[in-house]
Amino acid sequence: MxxxxxxxxxxxxxxxxxxxxxxxxxxxxxxxxxxxxxxxxxxxxxxxxxxxxxxxxxxxxxxxxxxxxxxxxxxxxxxxxxxxxxxxxxxxxxxxxxxxxxxxxxxxxxxxxxxxxxxxxxxxxxxxxxxxxxxxxxxxxxxxxxxxxSLLAPEVERYRALCRESAEVLTDALSTTTPQTSEFQLAAELGGALTARGAEPVVLLAQGADRAAHRHPLPTSGPLGRRAMAVVCARRGGLIANVTRWVGFGEPLAGEDALDAAILDVEADIFAALRPGVALADVLETIRRAYPAHGFDAEEWSRHHQGGAAGYQGRDPRVSPGVPDVLHPDQAFAFNPTGFDARQGLGAKVEDTVLMRQDGGVEVLSLDPRWPSIEVAGRDRPRTLRR
Missing domain, CATH: 3.40.350.10 (Creatinase/prolidase N-terminal domain)
Incomplete structure (x- = not known):
């Protein structure tokens, strides 16, 4: 075919x-x-x-x-x-x-x-x-x-608005939460804010410091503690925005900033591999090489799915061994490289919804300029929000 x-x-x-x-x-x-x-x-x-x-x-x-x-x-x-x-x-x-x-x-x-x-x-x-x-x-x-x-121009406009608003919801919630806030409370605030904007929260994840080893952390009654991750997958008009953000309370532990920086470098390698006509399976090979190149275990890619094409499905499809798809111009993606430092019990993840243009340029759709950022490979990427 x-x-x-x-x-x-x-x-x-x-x-x-x-x-x-x-x-x-x-x-x-x-x-x-x-x-x-x-x-x-x-x-x-x-x-x-x-x-x-x-x-x-x-x-x-x-x-x-x-x-x-x-x-x-x-x-x-x-x-x-x-x-x-x-x-x-x-x-x-x-x-x-x-x-x-x-x-x-x-x-x-x-x-x-x-x-x-x-x-x-x-x-x-x-x-x-x-x-x-x-x-x-x-x-x-x-x-x-x-x-x-390949998204049509009006789809891109609708998607850009949804992704921006999803990022704004995360900024609003994580700017007011505290170490004592429970994961359920955070998820409730995120879900309510998304619904108020006409979006359906199809995935809500919240991870307190004690649960850093779990990469798909469904919310619990536990407190967020000193470091927390929040994930939203919000659907409106059929399109699904995928966004992850981190908040930290107090000074970072030794090696924490380095871990965050390393996962951003993995993501930068993924973005650099995106071009129309490239096989999605070849992008997975880039991902597999990127982890050890930036200090992670060589098998880190196998410990969680890595994301893939986005749009009207959460992933359409996921990047996985043997996947037959190729990349198309004006196609959306949501990659989510993750890592875990077992010695310190620290997790790291980055996830935004992006659009790849005809020339391979990558536009990050889920941006909120209020969120702290750092430039990585010429692109603003999210940092941990320090409170």
Whole structure:
């Protein structure tokens, strides 16, 4: 299968003023290319990320932990949507209001089904598909990821705003927290602030000093102590911002600043490896070499996932051995190198959402100028906030 993104060159010439209906049309053209690539008559989209991408940010869930309440059958002519009848009116009037033109002209058609019916039985709500060759997200995974990799200009603007606001929420919370604040309290403040900005907190992590060895620290009732990490993954309009920040109380321990600096150097090596057309698996090789080059154990890369492409999934996909994807212009990434000094019980991590341009330049999207920074390889990167 080819990884060419159908319609990418044409789509990148669009401006941020592109209407939602025009954005839908650009994405539909890419998906027609996917149909050609996999030799199918229709493509069934079932995941939250793929559906929200195509439908220009529509919320397609009820439970954050549940499956979407609709499915989209993409044909060469348009988009057929099967949706539970108890949700259909709301979806049309609220989540798809920005696509009213496409609904009116038949480019997008809703097919309400009983709330107890099987929305995955596509032929039951769109009988014409009964004899078609249908592809699903699993069988078209690689070209489908390529189709949504290059963000359109209005998507970049929406993503930039979400990432900036997510960074601001972290600054606000960590500027007022104390060593006695519990991890639950910090997570509650972060979640509430994100929700107030219209974003869904899909991941909230908080790590006090006593839990530095755990790299995915779900919040507990324990206090933050002298050094703490906070992580948010916030979704709005389907796009997901990924940001990590650290706060420290009092003077750093011996070696603490050096550990923070070393993980930033690992990240700088990753950013330097990003270029359109580079294999994502080759980026992993850069990551594997970067850890020992900057004083970490050679196996440090294997002790936590390293992030990867970003956008409408938390990672789309993660960088991992054998991953077949290549990098695309105007693609978002969120790498998260981590390290741990077992002798002192100190952890280190850096994570921001970035955009890689056509020339390989990397723009950090999740910046708040109020946060203390240090220049690393010509780019402002976050320091630990000292309180």
């Amino acid at each position: 080819t990884q060419q993104t159908p319609g990418t060159q044409q789509s990148q010439q669009q401006t941020p003023q592109m209407s939602p209906v025009e954005e839908l049309a650009a994405k539909h053209r890419r998906l027609v290319g996917v149909l050609d690539d996999v030799g199918a008559d229709g493509l069934v989209l079932s995941s939250e990320g793929a559906l929200s991408w195509l439908l220009v940010g529509a919320r397609v869930h009820i439970s954050l932990a549940g499956a979407p309440i609709l499915r989209a059958l993409v044909t060469r002519e348009g988009v057929e949507i099967g949706v539970f009848s108890n949700e259909a009116a709301r979806i049309r009037e609220e989540e798809l209001a920005h696509l009213a033109g496409a609904l009116d002209d038949g480019t997008v058609t809703l097919h309400p089904i009983a709330w107890h019916a099987d929305v995955d039985a596509v032929a039951s709500w769109f009988p014409a598909a009964a004899g078609w060759r249908l592809a699903d997200e699993a069988s078209a995974a690689l070209p489908l990821r390529a189709a949504r990799a």
